[in-house]
Amino acid sequence: ERVFKRIYDAWRRRYAKRTPIFNYLLDSHVWIADDMEHERPALPPGVVGSPGATWLFVGERPTGPLDLPFFTRGNSSGYLNRCLARAGFREPMIALVNAYSRRGGQRRLRRLQDRYNLKVVALGSAARGVCRRQGVAVRATLPHPQYWKQFHFHDEAEYVRLLRRVKE
Numbered sequence: 417e418r419v420f421k422r423i424y425d426a427w428r429r430r431y432a433k434r435t436p437i438f439n440y441l442l443d444s445h446v447w448i449a450d451d452m453e454h455e456r457p458a459l460p461p462g463v464v465g466s467p468g469a470t471w472l473f474v475g476e477r478p479t480g481p482l483d484l485p486f487f488t489r490g491n492s493s494g495y496l497n498r499c500l501a502r503a504g505f506r507e508p509m510i511a512l513v514n515a516y517s518r519r520g521g522q523r524r525l526r527r528l529q530d531r532y533n534l535k536v537v538a539l540g541s542a543a544r545g546v547c548r549r550q551g552v553a554v555r556a557t558l559p560h561p562q563y564w565k566q567f568h569f570h571d572e573a574e575y576v577r578l579l580r581r582v583k584e
């Protein structure tokens with residue numbers, strides 16, 4: 417994990433300066449053309465996903481060793497990522513952020529929404545509260561994936577259905 421953290425820190429130092437990043441998906445000439453046509457600034461530190469995202473999913477706070485949202489394969493991270501894929505959210509469509517950093521400070525969600533013109537989905541009441549206090553327009557609020565996984569573990573299909581409804 418130390419090696420991974422050093423690599424991530426080096427990447428963040430280089431690309432957090434708003435250097436354009438392009439996503440080249442081999443399966444889609446439309447995405448390639450769009451990326452070539454529109455320069456997009458890199459996402460700020462603490463945000464993962466596509467710089468060309470249209471959806472921003474806001475969680476509460478990181479639980480892993482890195483200050484990144486939903487970044488592991490297990491627990492609520494794996495659950496959310498699996499459900500997003502099943503609901504039809506492709507990687508170029510989404511970005512993920514936590515309302516709070518590892519140190520406890522609030523992320524600047526309003527600035528993020530305005531700069532990237534994102535449709536925001538709050539995951540849980542804590543994320544919704546931070547969005548509300550910052551004046552972020554929230555398109556939908558869903559239960560946090562950790563809550564759903566813990567108390568509705570037998571009904572992953574319902575969480576996928578909730579995500580699909582958000583997209584409509």
